[in-house]
Amino acid sequence: MADITISNLSQIPVLGGANSIPISDGSSTFRTTITQLTSLNLPIIDATGGTITNITERGIKYRIHTFTTVGTSSFNITTALNNPTVEVLIVGGGGGGGGHLGGGGGAGGVYSNTGISVSVGTTEVAVGSGGIGGGTAVYVPTSIGENGGLSKFGIYSTPGGGRAGTYYNNDTFYQDGANGGCGGGGGCSSNTYFPLPGYGLRGTNNVLGENGGQGGYSGWGYTGGGGGGAGAAGETGAYYTAGDGGSGIQSDITGISKFYAGGGGGSNYHTSGTGQILGANGGAGGGGDGGSTRHPYGTYTAKNGINGLGGGGGGGTQINGIGQGGGAGGSGIVIVRYPVY
DSSP: OOOOOOSSGGGGGGSOTTOEEEEEOSSOEEEEEHHHHHHHTOOEEEEEOSEEEEEEETTEEEEEEEEOSSEEEEEEEEEEESSOEEEEEEEOOOOOOOTTTOOOOOOOOEEEEEEEEOOSEEEEEEEOOOOOOOOSOTTOGGGGOOOOOOEEETTEEEOOOOOOOOOOTTOHHHHSOOOSSSOOOOOOBSSSOOOOOOOOOTTGGGEEOOOOOOOOBGGGTSBOOOOOOSSSOOOOOBTTBOOOOOOOEEEOTTSSOEEEOOOOOOOBOOOSSSSOOSOOOOOTTTOOOOOBSSOTTSOOSOOOOOTTTTOOOOOOOEETTEEOOOOOOOOOEEEEEEEOO
């Protein structure tokens, strides 16, 4: 009998059990039969959506669907045999850093699941946007920036990071960081009030997300708190030392181990000749560095969180009495993978 070639796995059920058929993982082709596939009881998925790549890990071949475009799209399964499951990593968009003596934005929350059951049909996917950074104007509420956007895979979701606090006429609402997947860092204060951080989900609904760090006050050199990361809380603004963003978490779902969801660094402002002159570091996983009044390389601006990692934006400082903008948060990501045979 001549070879029978199939163009996709959905054609398998219409072929005879004894016919030899090719099964491809995208790089290599193997020959098998319907009878053999049935006896092995292997889960088989054929799907489209996102950017598709193939890897081999410890002798097992995996197909990976990566969604990075902000907004909604879909994961479409045309074949699902033998009760298949998929592994999913979901990262929300990072929160914006506070402008004008602001804290660092919180990273997007992270949801990870190695065994989500799937069937034939369409699953909605959403990638959250990064929140905008706070503005440059002095003493206006718009200096606080915005939270990051929610990311999801079907019924599983995680919110974006909380926006950071800013320096705003001693109004604690604007100085405090906002809650989110990971909490935003507190901004700065001109009195002895230490602006509070926003709170992360910290395991609620299986979402990873830590708290931001408290902001400092004028007697401490106007130091912003770091944004929370998925793996560690943001640091509190200390004496002439802004708080670093919290570290994200590592995942090797793509075959390469990397960090996701790091918090943004807080801003630093002082004019004396002592103490820290750098803005705080963003957390591993795409967190943006905070701005600084003086910098040895002449760079004062806050850095954006990295898109596709859900990092929080860095906090903006003040230079010569002029408020500097906070960094924008980085957009999130959704990654789906499953074995192929």
